[in-house]
Amino acid sequence: MNPIEKKKNTEISPKLKVVDLLQEHPFLEETLVSLSAHFRMLKNPIMRKTVGRFATLDDAAGMSKIPINDLITKLQTAIQIHDPMQAAQANSGQKQQEETLKKIIRDLHNGATVDEAKHRFKVLAKEVDASQIAVLEQSLISEGMPPEEIARLCDLHAEVFKEGLSNAGPLQVKDDHPIYNYLRENREAERICRNISSLLNVIGLSSEKMLFEKRRLDLLLMLKNLSHINLHYTRKENQVFPFLEKHKITGPSKVMWMVHDEIRQQMKACIITVESGTGLENLAKVQTLLRSILDMIYKEEHILFPMCQDVFSDEDWRGVKKGENEIALAWFAPTENFSLSPSSFEAPMGTLPLDTGALTLEQIRLIFSNLPVDLSFVDENDEVQFYSAGPERIFPRSPGVIGRNVKNCHPPKSLHAVEEILREFRAGRKSISEFWITIQSKFLHIRYFAIRDAQGTYKGCLEVSQDVTHIRSLQGERRLLDWNS
Incomplete structure (x- = not known):
């Protein structure tokens, strides 16, 4: 390498492949082996070229039972000890990227167009992960931007970063994992939204009020069925958001809760409109509701849940799973037997352990x-x-x-x-x-x-x-x- 050429500073994230990590930082092989016996396979050239080539740090964390946040922190510490200057350069580059991304968001709130913001983002980076979106929103809130303002334009945030977020691919979880039930509910919500949209298209083809009256009951029943998604949002608020806060991540949950409340208000208004029979001239309200729900599904599956996968421990997921029996699912019965080791909760000294706290x-x-x-x-x-x-x-x-x-x-x-x-x-x-x-x-x-x-x-x-x-x-x-x- 040319002496004056800068070293490549790959960001250590859950989606980083193990082979890419070791190619840039060969000394981390010993660090990984010292953390878990499972990583001894990396010393085998064949295993390193096969498993190591495709496995991400997220996969490695799951295999070794080390929380992904802890694994990344230990690797970053090892890099800093081995090469403090390179670690400082990487940190500086990441901070600079975050500031540029925040400026894109600020300009969007000040009137910049989505296309302009998309172009600036594309020049900056090809992809962005969920944790970066969370850091951006939380940082903006801590700097004084009201959560209400971020909630107002959070759909545009997702739209700007959509291409980069989509590169991450679909979520992969087992069918007994808490996220699986959120995904099931999202697929059901999408199905109901499609049916409502099809019915709106039929009604919208005619200006005859008689046709609307004929199909009004069908539309009302579909909307009331869709309203069960409130259970989905309530579980997120009571079971997912508290564990994000435990990891000092508060901005995204504040913003998302506000959007939940907006959807609830939209749902209530749509049901009242259709029940009253004055809906023919107000069907745009229903279309807005459907867009809001579908946009929330996108934000969950490309921002919220990937971020949770990055930071939650097994103990956290057990707590999330417990909420299924406390609050219930929308449209489905809870799945049982979450495949994690038994809970090791211990009440703080001086307290009495109870079923729901101490x-x-x-x-x-x-x-x-x-x-x-x-x-x-x-x-x-x-x-x-x-x-x-x-x-x-x-x-x-x-x-x-x-x-x-x-x-x-x-x-x-x-x-x-x-x-x-x-x-x-x-x-x-x-x-x-x-x-x-x-x-x-x-x-x-x-x-x-x-x-x-x-x-x-x-x-x-x-x-x-x-x-x-x-x-x-x-x-x-x-x-x-x-x-x-």
């Missing part, structure tokens, strides 16, 4: 003391074991009630009802009983719940009492914060 005793006490309901728990032996000590209890309680038989805590006139509830709960014939009464102008809602373990064995009864007078008086909606009412 709390200290102090936190548990504060939660029970501030609930807007009264709680009392009676065990399987009909003895009172707990009551919540909120600031405004509906029915007075004192510590002397603990350990007392619940039958002795009620006046004789209501004892028969208490005994019947406990008898039906214990026998498994009933699980809920409720009453509502008015006392001193307060409307009280009192509910009893049978408590059973995972095997269905009766473990006691939970009483929940609430003053719902104010709740019953509410009318309309309040969507904005108002401290004065």
